[in-house]
Amino acid sequence: MxxxxxxxxxxxxxxxxxxxxxxxxxxxxxxxxxxxxxxxxxxxxxxxxxxxxxxxxxxxxxxxxxxxxxxxxxxxxxxxxxxxxxxxxxxxxxxxxLPAALHERVLWSVLLAETVDVPGGRVRVAVRRRLDGSLFSQALAEEGVDLARPDVADVVNATESNLRGACGLPL
CATH class of the missing domain: 2.30.29 (PH-domain like)
Structure with missing residues:
Protein backbone atom coordinates (compact mmCIF):
# COMPACT_ATOMS: atom_id res chain seq x y z
CA MET A 1 0.00 0.00 0.00
CA LEU A 98 1.05 18.14 10.48
CA PRO A 99 -2.07 19.15 12.50
CA ALA A 100 -1.89 15.90 14.49
CA ALA A 101 1.88 16.20 15.01
CA LEU A 102 1.53 19.80 16.18
CA HIS A 103 -1.25 18.82 18.59
CA GLU A 104 0.78 15.92 20.00
CA ARG A 105 3.96 17.98 20.49
CA VAL A 106 2.18 20.87 22.21
CA LEU A 107 0.47 18.38 24.55
CA TRP A 108 3.85 16.73 25.16
CA SER A 109 5.31 20.10 26.18
CA VAL A 110 2.64 20.70 28.86
CA LEU A 111 3.31 18.59 31.92
CA LEU A 112 0.72 20.16 34.24
CA ALA A 113 -1.60 23.13 33.83
CA GLU A 114 -4.27 24.93 35.78
CA THR A 115 -6.44 27.92 34.91
CA VAL A 116 -7.30 30.27 37.78
CA ASP A 117 -9.80 33.09 38.02
CA VAL A 118 -8.30 36.38 39.16
CA PRO A 119 -9.50 39.98 39.19
CA GLY A 120 -9.75 41.07 35.57
CA GLY A 121 -9.97 37.59 34.01
CA ARG A 122 -8.13 34.31 34.02
CA VAL A 123 -4.52 33.12 34.11
CA ARG A 124 -3.26 29.79 32.80
CA VAL A 125 -0.33 28.50 34.82
CA ALA A 126 1.62 25.57 33.45
CA VAL A 127 4.76 23.53 33.91
CA ARG A 128 6.21 23.00 30.42
CA ARG A 129 8.89 20.73 29.06
CA ARG A 130 11.71 21.61 26.66
CA LEU A 131 13.13 19.08 24.18
CA ASP A 132 16.06 18.37 26.51
CA GLY A 133 13.58 17.36 29.23
CA SER A 134 14.14 20.40 31.42
CA LEU A 135 11.02 21.83 33.04
CA PHE A 136 9.95 25.42 33.65
CA SER A 137 6.80 27.21 34.76
CA GLN A 138 4.82 29.67 32.70
CA ALA A 139 1.90 32.01 33.50
CA LEU A 140 -0.25 33.31 30.65
CA ALA A 141 -2.77 36.01 31.49
CA GLU A 142 -5.82 36.94 29.47
CA GLU A 143 -5.92 40.46 28.13
CA GLY A 144 -6.95 42.82 30.91
CA VAL A 145 -5.25 40.88 33.70
CA ASP A 146 -2.51 42.74 35.55
CA LEU A 147 -0.02 40.15 36.81
CA ALA A 148 1.71 42.86 38.89
CA ARG A 149 -1.37 43.43 41.06
CA PRO A 150 -0.62 41.96 44.49
CA ASP A 151 -3.92 40.05 44.74
CA VAL A 152 -3.40 38.56 41.26
CA ALA A 153 0.26 37.80 41.92
CA ASP A 154 -0.65 35.98 45.15
CA VAL A 155 -3.06 33.63 43.35
CA VAL A 156 -0.68 33.05 40.43
CA ASN A 157 2.32 32.45 42.70
CA ALA A 158 0.39 29.97 44.86
CA THR A 159 -0.80 28.08 41.79
CA GLU A 160 2.69 28.08 40.31
CA SER A 161 4.15 26.78 43.59
CA ASN A 162 1.59 23.96 43.72
CA LEU A 163 2.29 22.89 40.13
CA ARG A 164 6.06 23.14 40.53
CA GLY A 165 5.90 21.13 43.74
CA ALA A 166 3.80 18.44 42.05
CA CYS A 167 6.53 18.08 39.41
CA GLY A 168 9.41 18.08 41.87
CA LEU A 169 10.67 21.50 40.78
CA PRO A 170 12.07 23.92 43.34
CA LEU A 171 9.54 26.45 44.59
Whole structure:
Protein backbone atom coordinates (compact mmCIF):
# COMPACT_ATOMS: atom_id res chain seq x y z
CA MET A 1 0.00 0.00 0.00
CA UNK A 2 1.27 3.49 -0.75
CA UNK A 3 0.93 6.69 1.24
CA UNK A 4 -0.35 10.04 0.02
CA UNK A 5 1.91 11.76 2.55
CA UNK A 6 4.47 13.86 0.74
CA UNK A 7 8.06 13.99 1.84
CA UNK A 8 10.10 17.16 2.22
CA UNK A 9 12.39 17.92 -0.66
CA UNK A 10 16.11 17.55 0.09
CA UNK A 11 16.49 21.36 -0.14
CA UNK A 12 13.67 21.88 2.37
CA UNK A 13 15.21 19.29 4.72
CA UNK A 14 18.52 21.16 4.60
CA UNK A 15 16.73 24.43 5.42
CA UNK A 16 15.64 22.98 8.78
CA UNK A 17 18.86 21.84 10.46
CA UNK A 18 18.36 19.33 13.24
CA UNK A 19 20.07 19.39 16.62
CA UNK A 20 21.33 16.16 18.21
CA UNK A 21 18.48 13.70 18.62
CA UNK A 22 15.96 15.93 16.83
CA UNK A 23 13.86 14.41 14.03
CA UNK A 24 11.45 15.60 11.36
CA UNK A 25 7.91 14.49 12.26
CA UNK A 26 5.64 16.01 9.63
CA UNK A 27 5.59 18.58 6.87
CA UNK A 28 2.92 20.31 4.83
CA UNK A 29 2.96 22.29 1.64
CA UNK A 30 1.53 25.77 2.13
CA UNK A 31 -0.68 27.70 -0.26
CA UNK A 32 1.97 30.45 -0.50
CA UNK A 33 4.50 27.95 -1.86
CA UNK A 34 6.38 27.33 1.36
CA UNK A 35 6.34 24.48 3.85
CA UNK A 36 5.55 24.06 7.52
CA UNK A 37 7.70 21.47 9.28
CA UNK A 38 7.17 19.86 12.67
CA UNK A 39 10.25 18.44 14.35
CA UNK A 40 10.58 16.90 17.77
CA UNK A 41 11.90 20.29 18.95
CA UNK A 42 9.48 22.73 17.37
CA UNK A 43 7.72 24.26 14.39
CA UNK A 44 9.53 25.68 11.37
CA UNK A 45 8.14 27.60 8.42
CA UNK A 46 10.01 27.75 5.13
CA UNK A 47 9.59 30.14 2.23
CA UNK A 48 9.03 28.89 -1.32
CA UNK A 49 9.81 25.38 -2.49
CA UNK A 50 12.43 26.30 -5.13
CA UNK A 51 15.04 27.76 -2.75
CA UNK A 52 13.62 27.13 0.74
CA UNK A 53 14.70 29.56 3.45
CA UNK A 54 13.90 29.30 7.15
CA UNK A 55 11.40 32.09 7.89
CA UNK A 56 10.39 31.04 11.41
CA UNK A 57 11.43 28.46 13.97
CA UNK A 58 9.99 28.22 17.46
CA UNK A 59 10.09 25.51 20.16
CA UNK A 60 6.87 23.76 21.17
CA UNK A 61 6.91 25.43 24.58
CA UNK A 62 6.35 28.76 22.78
CA UNK A 63 2.99 27.56 21.45
CA UNK A 64 0.05 28.59 23.62
CA UNK A 65 -2.54 26.80 21.51
CA UNK A 66 -3.22 25.72 17.97
CA UNK A 67 -6.32 24.83 15.99
CA UNK A 68 -6.96 23.38 12.56
CA UNK A 69 -9.95 24.54 10.51
CA UNK A 70 -10.56 21.71 8.03
CA UNK A 71 -13.10 23.69 6.01
CA UNK A 72 -10.55 26.41 5.20
CA UNK A 73 -7.48 24.13 5.51
CA UNK A 74 -5.94 26.67 7.90
CA UNK A 75 -3.78 25.81 10.88
CA UNK A 76 -3.68 28.70 13.39
CA UNK A 77 -0.94 28.87 16.02
CA UNK A 78 -1.15 31.24 18.99
CA UNK A 79 2.10 32.04 20.79
CA UNK A 80 2.76 32.54 24.50
CA UNK A 81 4.33 35.93 23.84
CA UNK A 82 3.07 39.02 22.02
CA UNK A 83 3.89 37.69 18.54
CA UNK A 84 0.94 37.72 16.14
CA UNK A 85 -0.89 34.46 15.51
CA UNK A 86 0.50 32.32 12.72
CA UNK A 87 -1.98 31.26 10.01
CA UNK A 88 -0.82 28.43 7.77
CA UNK A 89 -3.04 27.53 4.80
CA UNK A 90 -2.29 23.93 3.82
CA UNK A 91 -2.53 23.05 0.12
CA UNK A 92 -3.73 19.50 0.80
CA UNK A 93 -4.54 18.63 4.41
CA UNK A 94 -5.15 15.00 3.45
CA UNK A 95 -1.50 14.67 2.40
CA UNK A 96 -0.04 15.54 5.81
CA UNK A 97 -0.27 14.70 9.48
CA LEU A 98 1.05 18.14 10.48
CA PRO A 99 -2.07 19.15 12.50
CA ALA A 100 -1.89 15.90 14.49
CA ALA A 101 1.88 16.20 15.01
CA LEU A 102 1.53 19.80 16.18
CA HIS A 103 -1.25 18.82 18.59
CA GLU A 104 0.78 15.92 20.00
CA ARG A 105 3.96 17.98 20.49
CA VAL A 106 2.18 20.87 22.21
CA LEU A 107 0.47 18.38 24.55
CA TRP A 108 3.85 16.73 25.16
CA SER A 109 5.31 20.10 26.18
CA VAL A 110 2.64 20.70 28.86
CA LEU A 111 3.31 18.59 31.92
CA LEU A 112 0.72 20.16 34.24
CA ALA A 113 -1.60 23.13 33.83
CA GLU A 114 -4.27 24.93 35.78
CA THR A 115 -6.44 27.92 34.91
CA VAL A 116 -7.30 30.27 37.78
CA ASP A 117 -9.80 33.09 38.02
CA VAL A 118 -8.30 36.38 39.16
CA PRO A 119 -9.50 39.98 39.19
CA GLY A 120 -9.75 41.07 35.57
CA GLY A 121 -9.97 37.59 34.01
CA ARG A 122 -8.13 34.31 34.02
CA VAL A 123 -4.52 33.12 34.11
CA ARG A 124 -3.26 29.79 32.80
CA VAL A 125 -0.33 28.50 34.82
CA ALA A 126 1.62 25.57 33.45
CA VAL A 127 4.76 23.53 33.91
CA ARG A 128 6.21 23.00 30.42
CA ARG A 129 8.89 20.73 29.06
CA ARG A 130 11.71 21.61 26.66
CA LEU A 131 13.13 19.08 24.18
CA ASP A 132 16.06 18.37 26.51
CA GLY A 133 13.58 17.36 29.23
CA SER A 134 14.14 20.40 31.42
CA LEU A 135 11.02 21.83 33.04
CA PHE A 136 9.95 25.42 33.65
CA SER A 137 6.80 27.21 34.76
CA GLN A 138 4.82 29.67 32.70
CA ALA A 139 1.90 32.01 33.50
CA LEU A 140 -0.25 33.31 30.65
CA ALA A 141 -2.77 36.01 31.49
CA GLU A 142 -5.82 36.94 29.47
CA GLU A 143 -5.92 40.46 28.13
CA GLY A 144 -6.95 42.82 30.91
CA VAL A 145 -5.25 40.88 33.70
CA ASP A 146 -2.51 42.74 35.55
CA LEU A 147 -0.02 40.15 36.81
CA ALA A 148 1.71 42.86 38.89
CA ARG A 149 -1.37 43.43 41.06
CA PRO A 150 -0.62 41.96 44.49
CA ASP A 151 -3.92 40.05 44.74
CA VAL A 152 -3.40 38.56 41.26
CA ALA A 153 0.26 37.80 41.92
CA ASP A 154 -0.65 35.98 45.15
CA VAL A 155 -3.06 33.63 43.35
CA VAL A 156 -0.68 33.05 40.43
CA ASN A 157 2.32 32.45 42.70
CA ALA A 158 0.39 29.97 44.86
CA THR A 159 -0.80 28.08 41.79
CA GLU A 160 2.69 28.08 40.31
CA SER A 161 4.15 26.78 43.59
CA ASN A 162 1.59 23.96 43.72
CA LEU A 163 2.29 22.89 40.13
CA ARG A 164 6.06 23.14 40.53
CA GLY A 165 5.90 21.13 43.74
CA ALA A 166 3.80 18.44 42.05
CA CYS A 167 6.53 18.08 39.41
CA GLY A 168 9.41 18.08 41.87
CA LEU A 169 10.67 21.50 40.78
CA PRO A 170 12.07 23.92 43.34
CA LEU A 171 9.54 26.45 44.59
Missing amino acids: FSRRRQLTPAARRAVPLAGGERHLAAAELADGGHAVATTAGLAVLTDDVAPRLALRRPWCDVDRAAFDPERSVLTVEWVDAEPDLHLRLTDPTATN
